[in-house]
Amino acid sequence: MIKQVYHPQNGMPAAGVKYQAYPQVGLSDRTWPSKQIEKPPIWCSVDLRDGNQALINPMGHDRKARMFQLLLDMGFKEIEIGFPSASQTDFDFARWCIEEGGVPDDVSLQVLVQCRPELITRTFESLEGANKPIVHFYNSTSELQRRVVFGKDVQGIKQIAVDAAKMIRDMAEKAGGGYRFEYSPESFTGTELDVALEISNAVIEVMQPTADNKLILNLPATVEMSTPNIYADQIEWMCRNIENRENVIVSLHPHNDRGTGIAATEMGLLAGADRVEGTLFGNGERTGNVDIVTLALNMFTQGVDPKLDCSDIERIKAVYEYSNELKIPERHPYVGELVYTAFSGSHQDAINKGMKAIKTANKPLWEVPYLPIDPQDVGRTYEAIIRINSQSGKGGIAYIMAEDYGINLPRKLQVEFREEIQRITDEEGVELPPKRIYERFMERYVEQPGARLKFLDHHSHTDPNRPGYRIVAAEIIDNGEKKRIEGKGSGPVAGFVDALSKYLGIDLSVNDYSEHSLQHGSDASAICYMEIDAAGKTVHGVGINANIVAASLEAIVSAANLIGR
Known part of the structure; x- marks a missing residue:
């Protein structure tokens, strides 16, 4: 029996006894810190597979079809639609996508399969008639799973991957070609780098990728186990050492267990990755997959066209919530109800002045304090940029009166009226909607019921x-x-x-x-x-x-x- 050592003050186990620091890569000549993202990666949505498997109530056909259409409309060129060998539901949906889904010629459907012969056979049955589909095969390579789950050494795990690669290559040739391939050393972040490299190179050797049909090598943070900089070091190390690199697309598939999936992905792209697998708003197992919408809009705010259409963020949100039966938090980047809203008086004043300045400036550059993106660029309005509660100031009230009602309050009147609104919010302890603020202004200064x-x-x-x-x-x-x-x-x-x-x-x-x-x-x-x-x-x-x-x-x-x- 393991004897646990507890912290004497807070009752938590002594961290140094139960947990160990993730090892460094030792990449002293890393180059990624001095780079910047200048173009978008290849995007692959895994909402319909990785995201779907994490739902309390997995999607039925209607919810899947609605999500699938949204992904096409947003411009995804690669969409993982399921695990057709695992269930009849996923098999049937794959057939529907191919036969009735209206998939454009430049979009590849991707399906996931374990490195097991009977599952590979079933997977090829599901893809009959598809245009350049991606067969995504994987096996877990981590030290922990080799030891605890499979009871195999490195050579045994490598053989599983190699055998599957040969079978998939041969079946694709017999089917007449037209297939693309992706391999994942699952639990990459729990795998020693030299082991991940050895197994990946063995698969590359079997698949013999070419410039016309590159192999996707997916290096997933199946569990996020380290700080993002270490993940970036791992990606740069792999990019330097994998064989036939020019014909290999290095893909990222980060999860968010440490809450840094976005940062890890951005650093992984700086480190040389070409492709990202993730989900809309980060749905997925445990704390979720990496959030592709946030990644794309982060690039957009840095002057990089993400090649994904996020201009109707409200529609994207609505389909996400319908299909997943999940709610997006109010503070979620770019889409949350409150992310373009300021309650603080000093923030409101700065936003108010910034919005005035942007109207008079003769240049296209967006420069408004506290708003890194123009809400209109994602289909939001200016209505809720400033909302009034007990923390609000004169600038916020002035903005609402000007934007919603065309009333441009002089500065001293802003100060006086702010005291009136402050009194009401202090008494009621709630946010005041714009209509209530306007009505109080009219009552106090214009209509003045009961006045002498x-x-x-x-x-x-x-x-x-x-x-x-x-x-x-x-x-x-x-x-x-x-x-x-x-x-x-x-x-x-x-x-x-x-x-x-x-x-x-x-x-x-x-x-x-x-x-x-x-x-x-x-x-x-x-x-x-x-x-x-x-x-x-x-x-x-x-x-x-x-x-x-x-x-x-x-x-x-x-x-x-x-x-x-």
């Missing part, structure tokens, strides 16, 4: 006793009663301020004023913002009217109603 004053109309004429001045007569409602007030000034605004000051017995003056149109066209409404000083207190008012002067006077009354609040 309301503007009705005005008339003005030149002051005969003072050239350049106007006499303004206005009608207002004060606590339900119509009143007439009169004042003088250099224009209608100044005259109305004078009239209202005398009526209320408060010294009012205009500190700042701005206005803009709310809609386009001849019947456009104007919105006016007034910053008013009322006996040392600053208040803001807003007016909306088809007449710009009336909107200005409404804004003054709006501010006057807020003096006592």
Whole structure:
């Protein structure tokens, strides 16, 4: 019986006793760190095989067909459609893809098979009539599985691979050719590099790949066991040492057990790999396969065309969730509900300024703080970029008011209104949707139900006793009663301020004023913002009217109603 040693403080087993560090490759002259990804790899989706086998409820025909069509529409040229020798369901789906799936001539269907004669025979039956299908054969080569599962030495494991390779080569020739081939030393990351190389070279020798029919050598992180840099070292070492390299396509098939599958794949491509197998959004055994959508969009944000169409991310998400019966988390890169959303006030302010700058900049380059990709490039909208809760700031509120309602709040009014929204979010402890923010703005500054004053109309004429001045007569409602007030000034605004000051017995003056149109066209409404000083207190008012002067006077009354609040 193994005696376990536990950490004295947290109760976990002593790591150095139960677990060991993954060995280094010792590649002192590695070249991959100084490289960058300049072109996309060959993509192969394994959603319908590797992804499907990991589902609680594996896909039926309809769910598979929906996923298959999506993969074709996205532009995948290689699609692993199943394990036809393992079940009648997979066999039947392979036949459907070939006979009814509408597979373009430039797309290769791929099927998986173990290195067992009876399964290989059944696999070729499933592929009859397919156009350049890929027969993907594998056997596990890891030290642990050799010892624990198979009870064989390296030569015994190599012989399994070689025998299968010979049988597949011969069956393909008898069938008239037209087949492509892929070999995986499964559990590559658990296999000593020299052993993986020996077995892979033995398979290469049998298959005799050519420039016209290259062999795919898939080097899977069947279980992610190390940091991504070590996986990259393994890939570069294999790329340097495999025989007939020019006629071998080196493929990656990373899983995500350590949560670094994306990084491992990107580093593996830097290390010389040509191809990537993965799934949409990373579905797969345990923590999943590598996420091809994230990989593709990572490349896109670096100026590299991934050759996959991710422009309708909502459709991709919908099909993924339907076919897999899984939900994508809100924070999943590029597709999650909240990934283009900022709640933080400082982030919102920066995004707001960035979005304004991008509209006025005369260049195509995307430069918006906190948004590495334009949401519209993947079919998302700007609606949810900024959402308001207790952590939000004036910039976020200003963005929503401008983008959703065409209301461009002056900076000081942003600060004042933000305090009002902050009060509501603190009291309710929830996010406020844009409609609620807009309604509160209108209630506070424009409609003002229950307020003392309301503007009705005005008339003005030149002051005969003072050239350049106007006499303004206005009608207002004060606590339900119509009143007439009169004042003088250099224009209608100044005259109305004078009239209202005398009526209320408060010294009012205009500190700042701005206005803009709310809609386009001849019947456009104007919105006016007034910053008013009322006996040392600053208040803001807003007016909306088809007449710009009336909107200005409404804004003054709006501010006057807020003096006592």
